Amino acid sequence: MSDYPHILGVYSLQLQADIGTGGTQEKHENITYWYARQLSVDNFEVQPLNQHHVPSGVRTELKRLDFLKQYTPEPTYYRLHTVPALETLSRKVAQGEEAFANGDLDEAESQFLKALMIDDKNVDANYGLGEVYSEKKEFSKLKNVLDTLMGLPEAFSFEHRQKFNRFGISLRKNGHYDESIRYYRKSLELVDNDENVYFNLARVYFEKGLNTECVKNLETALEINPSFVEAQKFLKYCRKNF
Incomplete structure (x- = not known):
């Protein structure tokens, strides 16, 4: 098993810029x-x-x-500033997830919002908050979180696949069909050969009564993975009943 990726910590980058003009020009270091x-x-x-x-x-x-030439390790900065901040961020996300699992949506919302005050682009906190608003059916807030996630390519990465799938299911089960379609289509813009995304998209189209789109996505899922049993059964049902 590979040891990568490996966290190295915090590094500084120093860039020099010229400030002023002519005889008053000075060199300024930006770190x-x-x-x-x-x-x-x-x-x-x-x-x-x-x-x-x-x-x-x-x-x-x-x-x-390039990395070794340009960047300088800052172990003290990492230890004094970044490690404590990351621990706080991780703790807030974990508390939010625990509250959500216990059905306490208000507490979950509070903890995820606290996490986002530390890092407004944190994928886990945004997914958690999105699930809260999906369950609460707070459409405008859900849309704002979805907009944020759509602008974070890492939200659709393999690293976050479990939360990606869970959020997509939450959108569909709570009747947020248009948001769900938008979400899955964004995923396919980044990775277009995931049979599970096509299958889940087909389920959304089925719920909306868009049978042609449903069948088309099931067929695509089976082109990618012909042995996808659930897609086979779903497509058979659709062809029999549509």
Whole structure:
């Protein structure tokens, strides 16, 4: 089993900029802090830290030589600032998930919102809050969370597949069909060969009574995976009853 990705901690990046003009021009050093992970022997990833010292925003991949030449390790910063902030963030998400599992939607909402105050782009907290609003049927708030998730490519990554699937099911079961279709289509823009997404999309179309779209997505799921038993049974039912 691979040891990658491997968390390296916080690194700084120093860039020099010229301030002023002519004889008054001065060199100014700008220091920014980044969360670094090693993805493989030769590939590294950096992500900027936000004002709360946690990684948030666009991730950038670098080759080993570029990373080692440009970035400087900051173990003290990582230990004093980022580790405590990440622990607090993780704790808030865990408390929100526990409250949600216990059916306490108000407490779950409160904890997820506290987590998002630390990192408004945190995938787990956004998924959790989305499930809360899906259950509460608070459509405008749900739409805002969905908009946020749609702008986070990592929300559709394999790493978050379990929560991706759970949220999609929640949207469908709570009757948020249009939001569910939008959600699954976004996923297919990023990865278009996942038979499970086509199957789940077919179920949404079935609930909406859009039989042609339902059958089309089931057929696509079976083109990708001909041995997909659930899709076979669903398609057989559709062809018999439509």
